[in-house]
Amino acid sequence: xxxxxxxxxxxxxxxxxxxxxxxEIMRNLPQERIVYFGDTARVxxxxxxxxxxLRYSRQIIRFLRTQDVKAIVVACNxxxxxxxxxxxxxxxxxxxxxxxxxxxxAVETTKNNRIGVIGTRATISSGLYxxxxxxxxxxxxxxxxxxPLFVPLVEEGWTKDPLTEEVARRYLKELQEKDVDTxxxxxxxxxLLRSMIGRIMGSNVTLVNPAxxxxxxxxxxxxxxxxxxxxxxxxxxxYRFYVSDAADRFKEFANSILPYDVEMTQQIRIEEY
Amino acid sequence: xxxxxxxxxxxxxxxxxxxxxxxEIMRNLPQERIVYFGDTARVxxxxxxxxxxLRYSRQIIRFLRTQDVKAIVVACNxxxxxxxxxxxxxxxxxxxxxxxxxxxxAVETTKNNRIGVIGTRATISSGLYxxxxxxxxxxxxxxxxxxPLFVPLVEEGWTKDPLTEEVARRYLKELQEKDVDTxxxxxxxxxLLRSMIGRIMGSNVTLVNPAxxxxxxxxxxxxxxxxxxxxxxxxxxxYRFYVSDAADRFKEFANSILPYDVEMTQQIRIEEY
Numbered sequence: 348x349x350x351x352x353x354x355x356x357x358x359x360x361x362x363x364x365x366x367x368x369x370x371e372i373m374r375n376l377p378q379e380r381i382v383y384f385g386d387t388a389r390v391x392x393x394x395x396x397x398x399x400x401l402r403y404s405r406q407i408i409r410f411l412r413t414q415d416v417k418a419i420v421v422a423c424n425x426x427x428x429x430x431x432x433x434x435x436x437x438x439x440x441x442x443x444x445x446x447x448x449x450x451x452x453a454v455e456t457t458k459n460n461r462i463g464v465i466g467t468r469a470t471i472s473s474g475l476y477x478x479x480x481x482x483x484x485x486x487x488x489x490x491x492x493x494x495p496l497f498v499p500l501v502e503e504g505w506t507k508d509p510l511t512e513e514v515a516r517r518y519l520k521e522l523q524e525k526d527v528d529t530x531x532x533x534x535x536x537x538x539l540l541r542s543m544i545g546r547i548m549g550s551n552v553t554l555v556n557p558a559x560x561x562x563x564x565x566x567x568x569x570x571x572x573x574x575x576x577x578x579x580x581x582x583x584x585x586y587r588f589y590v591s592d593a594a595d596r597f598k599e600f601a602n603s604i605l606p607y608d609v610e611m612t613q614q615i616r617i618e619e620y
Numbered sequence: 621x622x623x624x625x626x627x628x629x630x631x632x633x634x635x636x637x638x639x640x641x642x643x644e645i646m647r648n649l650p651q652e653r654i655v656y657f658g659d660t661a662r663v664x665x666x667x668x669x670x671x672x673x674l675r676y677s678r679q680i681i682r683f684l685r686t687q688d689v690k691a692i693v694v695a696c697n698x699x700x701x702x703x704x705x706x707x708x709x710x711x712x713x714x715x716x717x718x719x720x721x722x723x724x725x726a727v728e729t730t731k732n733n734r735i736g737v738i739g740t741r742a743t744i745s746s747g748l749y750x751x752x753x754x755x756x757x758x759x760x761x762x763x764x765x766x767x768p769l770f771v772p773l774v775e776e777g778w779t780k781d782p783l784t785e786e787v788a789r790r791y792l793k794e795l796q797e798k799d800v801d802t803x804x805x806x807x808x809x810x811x812l813l814r815s816m817i818g819r820i821m822g823s824n825v826t827l828v829n830p831a832x833x834x835x836x837x838x839x840x841x842x843x844x845x846x847x848x849x850x851x852x853x854x855x856x857x858x859y860r861f862y863v864s865d866a867a868d869r870f871k872e873f874a875n876s877i878l879p880y881d882v883e884m885t886q887q888i889r890i891e892e893y
Contacts, residue, residue, distance in 0.1 A: 388662070388668060389662050390667075394775070394869075395660070395661060395865050396865050398865075398866065399661045399864075399865045399866070495775070495776055496769075496772055496773070499768065499769055502667075503768055503769055510783065510786055513783055513786075514783060517783070591672075592672045593668075593672070618891040
């Protein structure tokens with residue numbers, strides 16, 4: 348049992364974006380070890396089908412189990428939207444995603460009962476945010492908007508660029524007209540555009556980043572299951588990183604996001620799991 | 621032997637872009653049957669490593685061989701740049717890519733011996749266009765420029781958008797200053813931005829689309845090997861399409877590019893090959 352508690356948390360994403368979730372877990376649950384997997388050989392997920400995302404998620408969960416993780420965080424909105432409901436039934440291990448925590452905090456935040464959600468095409472068309480919000484409060488109206496260019500713009504490094512701002516203004520125009528007072532950043536790359544999105548939406552709109560709430564939800568879940576690590580880890584760097592494609596660009600991005608330097612990243616053939 | 625000649629040509633790409641090459645083969649070699657494969661479950665290739673692109677290309681070639689193709693066209697610049705040299709040694713079937721034909725026509729086109737190349741990050745950093753051009757004429761200077769946002773912008777449908785034009789102006793600025801008179805569109809999506817790129821570069825710059833020259837090179841190769849189909853095909857629609865992810869968006873895009881309506885697309889699990 349004590350071994351279980353000291354086992355790491357598995358965190359996965361289509362690529363580097365989920366590191367923004369891993370970062371919140373590191374900050375809020377500093378005693379937990381983490382095994383992170385980024386599916387850089389098949390990134391992005393946001394334009395792919397449910398069937399494919401489900402197959403990929405199953406392979407990744409099977410890989411993470413080989414690492415003896417005690418719980419899994421689906422740190423990718425698209426995989427949370429398309430695969431979580433199925434895989435949490437299939438696998439005998441606690442799995443949480445980012446969408447339920449994001450929906451929860453948005454419901455707690457809105458005052459005028461009008462919430463906007465931005466995400467990938469797949470996340471938005473899944474309708475999962477609206478349906479989870481409706482379960483909590485059916486009086487809330489939810490307005491979704493897919494922003495497919497945000498991820499490539501972030502990956503190009505144009506996060507403070509006037510061109511990106513113009514793209515964002517165009518995407519967000521409809522949500523502004525809907526008079527939302529809360530906006531869910533429903534893709535792990537979007538927090539990197541946070542200040543720009545905030546400026547465009549205006550100070551009356553609260554931006555919700557599900558990453559922070561996901562870390563808290565993970566903590567509650569570990570407590571409920573008696574899985575929280577209570578010992579200080581004796582490892583100097585209790586985090587391991589795996590990718591499905593070459594590690595160089597991943598490491599560069601990771602080092603820009605994380606408060607640690609990622610020294611080593613291992614590459615695995617994820618399709619063999 | 622006659623059976624061989626009537627066998628189809630295998631054409632593959634990371635996704636839909638290679639249809640611009642398939643289209644040229646249909647136009648220029650109307651007697652040839654085609655089996656097209658688009659790796660939509662793992663698209664894009666342009667930001668991935670050589671090792672991964674090589675593994676994907678091998679799987680696709682193994683799949684195409686199960687379709688009894690007589691020759692293979694790598695209709696993807698990234699795979700042509702990173703994998704062709706290896707796979708043409710490994711497989712006992714004629715394989716051609718798009719880069720050698722593109723380099724050839726660019727060398728024939730330039731008058732001031734200054735050629736520009738635009739493509740994905742992987743294609744540009746492979747340095748294959750410059751090295752093939754230098755083999756033909758070492759006096760030619762080649763200037764490469766990666767344009768990672770062009771593919772997502774085309775896939776968003778913003779091909780005639782002022783925002784795309786602004787992105788293009790920024791990417792192309794350096795090449796304009798290099799005074800090139802010939803520009804290779806080194807990614808199969810880029811012909812869809814042809815008029816915009818042409819306007820920005822000006823009428824003194826000739827745009828080279830390797831797709832047309834690739835179809836001609838394929839015809840010459842089939843002739844040389846006695847593999848050209850001389851009979852009229854009796855099939856009404858001698859083209860078959862396979863993808864690794866859901867077929868709907870592929871069909872939509874295919875129907876916008878091809879002079880035929882693609883009725884059926886089959887999905888396969890490419891990682892099993």
